[in-house]
Amino acid sequence: MRAGRIAIVGRPNVGKSTLLNALVGEKLSIVSRRAQTTRYNILGILTQSDAQYVFVDTPGFQTAHGGPLNQRMNRGIKQAVGEVDLALLVVEAGRYDQRDHVVRQLVPATCPLIVAVNKIDQMADKNDLLPFLARLAGQGEFAAIVPVSATRRTQLDFLLGELRQRLPEADLLFAEDELTDRSERFLAAEYIREKVFRLIGDELPYAVAVEIERFVVDGGLRRIAAAIIVDRPRQKPILIGRAGETMKRIASEARQDMQTMFGGPVFLEVFVKVRSGWADDEQVLSKLGYG
Ligand SMILES: Nc1nc2c(ncn2[C@@H]2O[C@H](COP(=O)(O)OP(=O)(O)O)[C@@H](O)[C@H]2O)c(=O)[nH]1
Ligand SMILES: [Mg+2]
Structure with missing residues (x-):
């Protein structure tokens, strides 16, 4: 081995x-x-x-x-x-x-x-x-x-x-069925961030972070509430889109990824929060798990 x-x-x-x-x-x-x-x-x-x-x-x-x-x-x-x-x-x-x-x-x-x-x-x-x-x-x-x-x-x-x-000769470092060191909570936030990167043009994605506010396992169902954090008030309508279209797509595509990965149904709520200067705020960066 x-x-x-x-x-x-x-x-x-x-x-x-x-x-x-x-x-x-x-x-x-x-x-x-x-x-x-x-x-x-x-x-x-x-x-x-x-x-x-x-x-x-x-x-x-x-x-x-x-x-x-x-x-x-x-x-x-x-x-x-x-x-x-x-x-x-x-x-x-x-x-x-x-x-x-x-x-x-x-x-x-x-x-x-x-x-x-x-x-x-x-x-x-x-x-x-x-x-x-x-x-x-x-x-x-x-x-x-x-x-x-x-x-x-x-x-x-x-x-x-x-x-x-x-690779060195060694015994298993992780259990055979382990895939990652990251939690479902982390993956959920990342899937949402990916959709923002894929669906929104220009520089906005770089000003975005995602925070999971609630993650509850309810029988086979996962109930997840997430906030997309932006830097400036004017970025909020870009994320939401006309009649909420963009936001709906972000949530629906992220939910599909979650269901595939977690192997069960997901109830997902996503909303937008403005937090100015989050990317320059060392405390916020630590809270979001960066570095
Ligand atoms: N044509 C092609 N595109 C690829 C391949 N691997 C990655 N990509 C694309 O390259 C882009 C960047 O991929 P990503 O994995 O995010 O790159 P990273 O920044 O190095 O992690 C995405 O659009 C991928 O679909 C490949 O083998 N062939
Ligand atoms: Mg990468």
């Missing part, structure tokens, strides 16, 4: 969370087309007959903005890479630049680094892949470089094989 922790790192939007979900086979980490969707380190556990992979999904390392929320996320990444047996650096097929390099440098030299070259499905010319892999190999000491597609689940078994070889 081999078992160990693997940090999934990379610049924003390369597909780290999609890859985690594909590897574990459950929606543990939220995904959107926008950078900076993931704000927390999230464990995803895959247990097979001869190995247990404990993945740690991390936010994309943010070099551009220095606010308290980004500082906490960057701190989280540094902490994650300090505590793992392996690091899995995710890059996008055909792209490797300074932003990838910065993340790569965060991984301690003693930690084996495997590269997943993701999104190979969207390479316009497949002949470009080999030269890209060769160029990448010239960038430094990588234990392995594996082209994959997280959305199409291409080459994931091969990737797992490369990871397994480098």
Whole structure:
């Protein structure tokens, strides 16, 4: 038996969370087309007959903005890479630049680094892949470089094989049936935040946080009340939408994710609260579980 922790790192939007979900086979980490969707380190556990992979999904390392929320996320990444047996650096097929390099440098030299070259499905010319892999190999000491597609689940078994070889021999770190260290309450809040990231345009998603105000298990039914927290009063009508349409969609799509994950019916109420400057308020950030 081999078992160990693997940090999934990379610049924003390369597909780290999609890859985690594909590897574990459950929606543990939220995904959107926008950078900076993931704000927390999230464990995803895959247990097979001869190995247990404990993945740690991390936010994309943010070099551009220095606010308290980004500082906490960057701190989280540094902490994650300090505590793992392996690091899995995710890059996008055909792209490797300074932003990838910065993340790569965060991984301690003693930690084996495997590269997943993701999104190979969207390479316009497949002949470009080999030269890209060769160029990448010239960038430094990588234990392995594996082209994959997280959305199409291409080459994931091969990737797992490369990871397994480098995991330490050890007993299970978590019970066989454990999937994550996160609670249903946490996942519920994240599913709502994902819908905001997916359904609302421009900058608004970055000004949004979600707080679960009530989570009651009532027989097989889960009754959940959640507040979407925005920064400014003018953001409230954008979230609610014309005749409440946007809000209805957010709640209905989030509820479907919850029902799939929790395996039972969910009664969900969602409302909007204005809390100015929440993202700069260290106390609020701590309460929301950041860092
Ligand atoms: N075409 C393609 N898109 C992908 C793949 N993996 C992820 N994506 C997309 O890339 C975007 C960012 O994904 P996400 O997992 O949130 O990236 P993260 O910020 O690195 O966690 C989303 O729109 C995903 O659907 C892939 O293998 N192929
Ligand atoms: Mg992510």
